[in-house]
Amino acid sequence: MKETKKYSAPFIKRMPIYYRYLSTLLQVGVNRISSNDLSRWLGITASQVRQDFSCFEGSGLQGYGYEVGVLHKEIAKVLGLDVMRKMIVLGGGSLGQALAKHTNFEKNGFKIVAIFDINPQVVGKKIKDIEVLHVDALREFVSKHQVDLAAITVPATHANEAANLAVEMGITALWNFVPVELKVPKSVVIENIHLSDSLMVLGYKHRESQLKDE
Amino acid sequence: MKETKKYSAPFIKRMPIYYRYLSTLLQVGVNRISSNDLSRWLGITASQVRQDFSCFEGSGLQGYGYEVGVLHKEIAKVLGLDVMRKMIVLGGGSLGQALAKHTNFEKNGFKIVAIFDINPQVVGKKIKDIEVLHVDALREFVSKHQVDLAAITVPATHANEAANLAVEMGITALWNFVPVELKVPKSVVIENIHLSDSLMVLGYKHRESQLKDE
Numbered sequence: 001m002k003e004t005k006k007y008s009a010p011f012i013k014r015m016p017i018y019y020r021y022l023s024t025l026l027q028v029g030v031n032r033i034s035s036n037d038l039s040r041w042l043g044i045t046a047s048q049v050r051q052d053f054s055c056f057e058g059s060g061l062q063g064y065g066y067e068v069g070v071l072h073k074e075i076a077k078v079l080g081l082d083v084m085r086k087m088i089v090l091g092g093g094s095l096g097q098a099l100a101k102h103t104n105f106e107k108n109g110f111k112i113v114a115i116f117d118i119n120p121q122v123v124g125k126k127i128k129d130i131e132v133l134h135v136d137a138l139r140e141f142v143s144k145h146q147v148d149l150a151a152i153t154v155p156a157t158h159a160n161e162a163a164n165l166a167v168e169m170g171i172t173a174l175w176n177f178v179p180v181e182l183k184v185p186k187s188v189v190i191e192n193i194h195l196s197d198s199l200m201v202l203g204y205k206h207r208e209s210q211l212k213d214e
Numbered sequence: 215m216k217e218t219k220k221y222s223a224p225f226i227k228r229m230p231i232y233y234r235y236l237s238t239l240l241q242v243g244v245n246r247i248s249s250n251d252l253s254r255w256l257g258i259t260a261s262q263v264r265q266d267f268s269c270f271e272g273s274g275l276q277g278y279g280y281e282v283g284v285l286h287k288e289i290a291k292v293l294g295l296d297v298m299r300k301m302i303v304l305g306g307g308s309l310g311q312a313l314a315k316h317t318n319f320e321k322n323g324f325k326i327v328a329i330f331d332i333n334p335q336v337v338g339k340k341i342k343d344i345e346v347l348h349v350d351a352l353r354e355f356v357s358k359h360q361v362d363l364a365a366i367t368v369p370a371t372h373a374n375e376a377a378n379l380a381v382e383m384g385i386t387a388l389w390n391f392v393p394v395e396l397k398v399p400k401s402v403v404i405e406n407i408h409l410s411d412s413l414m415v416l417g418y419k420h421r422e423s424q425l426k427d428e
Contacts, residue, residue: 041395098312102309199319199324202363204294
């Protein structure tokens with residue numbers, strides 16, 4: 001079925017936040033929640049919450065709240081969490097290994113199927129039950145396993161090389177952890193996790209908050 | 215000296231991107247760069263670049279470009295990268311260890327001085343030259359070492375507990391890797407790295423791009 005609805009980027013960015021929180025509510029057996037409570041917990045205004053959910057099924061009667069299970073399913077549908085996607089990790093260093101050990105991704109429909117590296121000290125290891133393979137085996141692996149996404153955790157000097165390799169193999173979604181702007185065709189989608197950038201912003205906020213106190 | 219200038223959040227978010235790129239240029243000996251070249255590399259419009267840098271010293275003559283070294287210093291000043299800050303990591307699991315092994319943070323003025331955990335299998339270990347201490351030693355350590363920031367990489371169920379502990383010790387800047395909205399006093403500044411959220415957004419973009427191709 002072809003999805004025709006197009007959502008705005010800020011809307012899509014808020015969806016995982018709701019989704020996480022609704023998952024927790026379901027775990028603890030809360031079945032109903034108001035926009036005000038969601039707002040208080042998530043730091044999103046109540047009117048924004050109501051607007052975001054207005055297009056969803058079972059979207060809250062006044063004074064009655066939202067059905068948590070229904071919302072949870074609707075958001076999963078929007079985000080496409082109802083399918084299992086396969087991801088490889090390019091770069092088997094400490095960050096790549098930490099990603100492989102992360103248990104939450106699979107719960108959300110993202111399965112890490114292999115890690116690739118060139119370092120003989122890492123190649124051949126298993127991280128949980130995920131094998132670290134030599135990058136020479138990448139082509140064969142990808143063509144065999146229908147890989148959807150690649151996380152990139154190689155050293156900065158090799159980031160574009162790794163990205164291009166993934167794209168050559170037909171992977172069109174990159175999760176980039178390297179502090180570099182990747183140069184890839186426009187058809188390739190990227191999400192960046194720039195740790196140093198985030199830390200610098202935190203440093204700035206920290207200093208600002210101290211200056212306020214003076 | 216009291217800093218009076220207040221910058222917008224989007225402006226501050228762009229600064230680390232410029233800073234990273236200018237650092238690389240300096241490394242390879244490029245001393246001058248145009249707003250157009252910056253724009254092309256960083257995916258920020260040239261007019262945005264010019265606006266961002268308009269308040270800086272030595273801010274580009276028409277057709278002459280910016281002095282890379284001058285800009286680099288100006289941005290470091292804005293972000294407060296000229297001081298060394300001390301950071302602890304709460305949570306010595308794979309992600310906490312990966313942070314400790316990351317070499318870029320120290321280059322930007324953020325020094326990880328200790329990791330804290332309660333797991334006897336991790337406590338006592340050294341990650342590079344950074345000790346993993348028992349959380350019981352936290353109070354003494356923080357009061358002795360003037361810690362500025364805490365990275366939080368504990369399991370989700372302990373995230374708020376860890377955050378509150380840090381805040382109690384006088385730490386007012388938290389780098390949160392746990393997929394939870396931390397509940398701390400308003401005076402505490404937070405930067406979130408929500409890996410699962412980012413991955414869900416990537417999954418959405420991936421599906422969207424595939425539907426376009428159909």
